[in-house]
Amino acid sequence: MTSFAVTKLVAAKDLRIELRSRVLINQVLPFAAITMVLFAFALDQDDLLVRVAPGLVWLATLFSMLVVVQRSFAVEAGDGALDALRVAGVPAQGIYFGKAAALAVQLLVLETLLFAAAFVLYSSRFDGAGVFLLITSALAASCGLGLVGTLYGGLTTGTKGRESLLPLLLLPVVAPVLIGATRATEAALGVGRISMQEGWAWVALLVTYALLFGIGGSIGFGPLVDDTA
């Protein structure tokens, strides 16, 4: 079975599991929404909120992502499904890209809803020209996050309290995505003194990030999940 076929199957499986269990909608989204409300409590100035809304949306996404990544591997851990797949000789790359794709899709759904929340809670405004930049940057960022999340999620899955290591490992790695996505979103929404051109430059960075980690992850994922302890 080709890697590509495996990718499609694994992605479809993960998304189907999510559709049936609705963990994203029932648990993660409320968590993210509460985070956005807490930001407003902490920052305490309404005119500031519009200005920092892009950063807050992406921060809420990153924190929620930790939960989604752990969930992505928890569904495998129960029956030792990941090990069974590997022992059966399924190519690790296929599994990697499949899970990364499913993770990216879930993150995109989350981001869409969070931007809607920002529209309501922080009075963010979206104008026509910026929407294209917004969508592209969200796509690029989500691809990168999906790839990196799956990689480090695979490393920290399993027993003996490894999951608590995920935030320490993952959050520094996704710093470029936070910087790039926030700047691109600021350009798209017209907040801050950042031009659309600069916004597109940041998108280029996000794409580079996704490419590099796509390559690095496809090589590293196999060795990382193959050891079990």
Add this chain to the structure above:
Amino acid sequence: MSGPTSTRATRAIGIATIVGLIWFVAFGLFLSPDDAVQRKGVRILYIHVPSAWLAYLAFIVTAVSSAAYLWKRTRSLTWDRLAGASAEVGVLFMGITLLTGSLWGRVSWGVYWVWDSRVTTTAFLFVTYLGYLAVRGLGGSHEQRARRSAVVALLAVLEIPLVHFSVEWWRPLHQQESIAKGKLQNLMLFSLFVGVIVFTLLYVWLVMHRQRVLAMQDALDDRGLEFAIAERRQEASL
């Protein structure tokens, strides 16, 4: 100071380090002049700059040793332990870099921290390698630890340029900040040079000892297992 991990080599390096240290403190604190602009503050740089360089060197050693472990033809746990020891010393020197940098910033500009690309990337490196050390502590067999950490170390090599670029675009280094380190004359350059020598010797000495300690730790783990099995066998035969 001779311990169980000392050999002729480490004793020689150790003595050289202590001699170098005496020279370093003499020149760094007393014999070199105050800087025209920074006055005494420049003396902190004699620690800060060498420790930063050695921290970067330490991480390069970790990355190369990790690659050496992963490559089948050179696979040996010695590379893994070298990677671990070097990373530990690297974290130590990186911590010193951040601390002295912060103090220097306080003395020169009145602030303990700036969000520029150099400082931010350094802090980021520090946290990344703390993560690497945490991964080394995850347990499992020596080979599992070695392979896992090696992959994480090489991924870190991938991340760091990405982080550096994105932070550099975000907060470009301003002209003024590079001028601040500007022109050092003779005795000051010499103090810096002595600093680099001393820190390099210190790095080598620390890594040699630490690597042997890690080897003993692995040996103890192996012995521990044998011992436990022997105990079980004894119990079974009673």
Add this chain to the structure above:
Amino acid sequence: MKTGFVILSYVATFGGIAILVAVMMRRARSMSARLPPEDQPWT
């Protein structure tokens, strides 16, 4: 005032290293006592 910070950086750096070295040596000594010489090939 500046002198204080300079002294602090030297003391913290080399004092910190000295403490860590002492801790490492102590642990090394206890481990070495429990291991046979063939596990310590550098001696």
